[in-house]
Amino acid sequence: MSVQKYIHKVMKSTMESTPGQAEFYQAVEEVLSTLEPLLQAEPKYDKYNILERIVIPERQILFRVVWMDDAGKIQTNIGYRVQFNSAIGPYKGGLRFHPSVNLGIIKFLGFEQIFKNSLTGLPIGGGKGGSNFDPKGKSEGEIMRFCQSFMTELSKHIGETKDVPAGDIGVGGREIGYMFGEYKRITGNFEGILTGKGLNWGGSLARTEATGFGSVYFAENILAKRGDTLEGKVATVSGSGNVAIYTIQKLYDLGAKPVTCSDSRGMIYHEKGIDLHTLKLIKEVERKGLDEYAQIHKDAVYIPVGKYPEGTNAVWGVPCDIAFPSATQNELNFADIKNLHKNGCILVTEGANMPSTPEAIHYMMENKIMYGPAKAANAGGVATSQLEMSQNASMATWSFAEVDSKLNSIMKNIFNLSYETSKEFGDEGNLMMGANIAGFRKVADSMIDQGAV
Numbered sequence: 001m002s003v004q005k006y007i008h009k010v011m012k013s014t015m016e017s018t019p020g021q022a023e024f025y026q027a028v029e030e031v032l033s034t035l036e037p038l039l040q041a042e043p044k045y046d047k048y049n050i051l052e053r054i055v056i057p058e059r060q061i062l063f064r065v066v067w068m069d070d071a072g073k074i075q076t077n078i079g080y081r082v083q084f085n086s087a088i089g090p091y092k093g094g095l096r097f098h099p100s101v102n103l104g105i106i107k108f109l110g111f112e113q114i115f116k117n118s119l120t121g122l123p124i125g126g127g128k129g130g131s132n133f134d135p136k137g138k139s140e141g142e143i144m145r146f147c148q149s150f151m152t153e154l155s156k157h158i159g160e161t162k163d164v165p166a167g168d169i170g171v172g173g174r175e176i177g178y179m180f181g182e183y184k185r186i187t188g189n190f191e192g193i194l195t196g197k198g199l200n201w202g203g204s205l206a207r208t209e210a211t212g213f214g215s216v217y218f219a220e221n222i223l224a225k226r227g228d229t230l231e232g233k234v235a236t237v238s239g240s241g242n243v244a245i246y247t248i249q250k251l252y253d254l255g256a257k258p259v260t261c262s263d264s265r266g267m268i269y270h271e272k273g274i275d276l277h278t279l280k281l282i283k284e285v286e287r288k289g290l291d292e293y294a295q296i297h298k299d300a301v302y303i304p305v306g307k308y309p310e311g312t313n314a315v316w317g318v319p320c321d322i323a324f325p326s327a328t329q330n331e332l333n334f335a336d337i338k339n340l341h342k343n344g345c346i347l348v349t350e351g352a353n354m355p356s357t358p359e360a361i362h363y364m365m366e367n368k369i370m371y372g373p374a375k376a377a378n379a380g381g382v383a384t385s386q387l388e389m390s391q392n393a394s395m396a397t398w399s400f401a402e403v404d405s406k407l408n409s410i411m412k413n414i415f416n417l418s419y420e421t422s423k424e425f426g427d428e429g430n431l432m433m434g435a436n437i438a439g440f441r442k443v444a445d446s447m448i449d450q451g452a453v
Helices: 003-017 022-032 036-041 050-054 103-119 140-154 173-187 210-225 242-253 276-285 291-296 334-342 358-366 380-394 400-424 431-449
Strands: 059-068 074-085 091-097 125-131 163-167 234-237 260-263 266-269 301-304 322-324 347-349 370-372
Touching: 003 022, 003 036, 003 050, 022 103, 022 358, 022 431, 036 431, 050 431, 059 103, 059 140, 074 091, 074 103, 074 140, 074 163, 091 103, 091 173, 091 380, 103 125, 103 380, 103 400, 103 431, 125 140, 125 163, 140 173, 163 173, 163 380, 210 242, 210 322, 210 347, 210 370, 210 380, 210 400, 234 242, 242 260, 242 276, 242 322, 266 291, 276 291, 291 301, 334 358, 358 370, 370 431, 380 400, 400 431
Parallel strands: 091 125, 091 163, 234 260, 234 322, 322 347, 347 370
Antiparallel strands: 059 074, 074 125, 260 266, 266 301
């Protein structure tokens, strides 16, 4: 059987056995479609049935989360933990609390996590979890009670050498704190079973900043390979959570000018540059919408969702040199990338997970737009989570500068590994292919070494 037929067979089987999981199919196809040169060169992956094995999680946990709202009414949500692959280390991946969460979303995120974690060079496997619970509009008490109920079940399936979750969309330091406290109450143990913890009780400096900082470091490496820098570049950034905020901060540190941010209700375009202090105040302290930003800065433009041509994202209609999609999956589509290209964008670096549609990625490749794929460019968050695990295990605390320096080195190593792998397989500079092959090869070889497990 030809390699193409083999890949097609695995894709068909995956879709037939797991119906209705479009995002998961997209993630699997994106990886498998780039593995063709490796599979042609190394028949052992077919011999050991690696593709069929790697697309099926080792374990899928689905559970009921029951909690009481402030009115005394019982509420019910669904909880998930997909433990996808532990060939190179304990499962590692975030928890997402958002109404869009379903099994297909969690599986796509967990599948991506396998290769992202592999690329870091650190001993961590891939997993993901979360719930369709929406923290927005909930009181502190309601969020605490939900997190405690969620951890009551999750605690049975995690451990510092088994599965170490972290945060993701809807899960920040507050939620991690409530879940950690409940785990400690249930087990009586103070263990590093979550990352993203508070600094007073086992957290790591630079963890909050890590994904955003890392994506900018990755962009810096892409440009350096072309003899260019971030100095003086205009950047558009989507999102206004941790990833976007600290992407914006690091862009300023390295001489670029970020001019946009967004949330679920709209976007801000501030031509003279996003005011980081105002953004942090609105999003990290007051937890309000970005329309408040335009009330403070009268020279900024606020565009609500729905006030832009259908099928496009207003953030990507702004002239820029570099774009950082840092909000959610499939937020940058074919129309968006055409707008970016027309407006002078030379590089797209993904801070979110799978934020570009397949059509957008194809357009970038065809039109020579430099592209930093998510599993490489946003690996800084999980890398720093593992650094937090290391500090917990050794009962040590590293300085911000020390963690940031390690993060910078990890991102440089990921870029170099992805770039050199793309050269090895005849498509120099195709970082998507390079990252996918490099991440897959390490995990697949480990699976072969460990036998039929």
